[in-house]
Amino acid sequence: MTDAAMNPITEDDIANYLANTPDFFERHAQMLATVQLTSPHGNRAVSLQERQAEMLREKIKALEHRIMDMVRHGNENVIIADRLQRWARNLMLVRAPQDLPAAVVTELVAQFMVPQAAIKVWDVAQPYQGESFATGVSEDARTFASSLTQPYCGVNSGFEAVDWLVDQAMAMSVALLPLRSGDLRNPSRAFGMLVLASPDPQRFAAGMGTDFLERIAEFASASLSRLRDA
Structure with missing residues (x-):
């Protein structure tokens, strides 16, 4: 052979x-x-x-789709940045510290079309300890907020923070944002928590990116720090 x-x-x-x-x-x-x-x-x-x-035509078409996606994402990021700027600006215009928690929630709902939002703040200065935003928070909820190193996104698993919402039954997905003083990447004990909720189970889905929510928490924390000063 x-x-x-x-x-x-x-x-x-x-x-x-x-x-x-x-x-x-x-x-x-x-x-x-x-x-x-x-x-x-x-x-x-x-x-x-x-x-x-x-x-070659197929490759060109694929590249065109990628470019269109990049342009669309770029436009979406510009819109989000504009809304974030308006939200932060409106918080800066609030004169009375005790009006800040309501402003944080109202402006979030208005600027970002969040169906529901609520907030609680603790360890505030004595003049604000009787305000509704500073009462009705258990020690367990405070400990849970401090345990979060980044915003939680996912289904409502019976969180106490959901009880702060007007319509708990419509909170099919939630985002829980711990509020801290200083750099959130070096976590300290939380002094509050912001809860966002939607009837859409995928609005705040587990595994979604939280960079934008972290920026929201940082702005809110910086603004609400005035409640801790007497």
């Missing part, structure tokens, strides 16, 4: 030969015109050049 029979040439051998012999088609240019391939858009046969052109 010959060596060729014992070691038949494989498709990989052919592919490697052609890849390493770029002048093959220069010596056999007529082959390119005779090669026929099956079109992915039907059962008709097309030339190698036409198939290459189709592949």
Whole structure:
């Protein structure tokens, strides 16, 4: 038995030969015109050049879709940044510290179209300890808020914070934002918690990115720190 029979040439051998012999088609240019391939858009046969052109068109179309997605995401980010700026600006315009918690919630609902929101703040200065936003929070809820190193997003699992909402039955998904003084990436004990809720189970889905919510928590924490000063 010959060596060729014992070691038949494989498709990989052919592919490697052609890849390493770029002048093959220069010596056999007529082959390119005779090669026929099956079109992915039907059962008709097309030339190698036409198939290459189709592949290039498909790549161009994919790149166009990616560019459109980038433009759309860029526009969405601009809109979010504008809303965040308006929300922060309106908080800065609040003169009385005791009006800040209501302003945080009202402006969030208005600017970001959040169906429901509520807030509680504790360890506040003596003049504000009797306010509704500073009462009705158990020690368990405070401990839970301090245990969160980033906003929680997901289903309502019977959190006490959901009881702060007007319509608890419509809180199918929630976001719980701990409020802290200082840098949230170096967590300290929370002095409050903001709860956002939606009847849409996917609005605040588990696993979603929380970067934007962290910025919300940072702005709210900085603004509400005035309640801790007497």
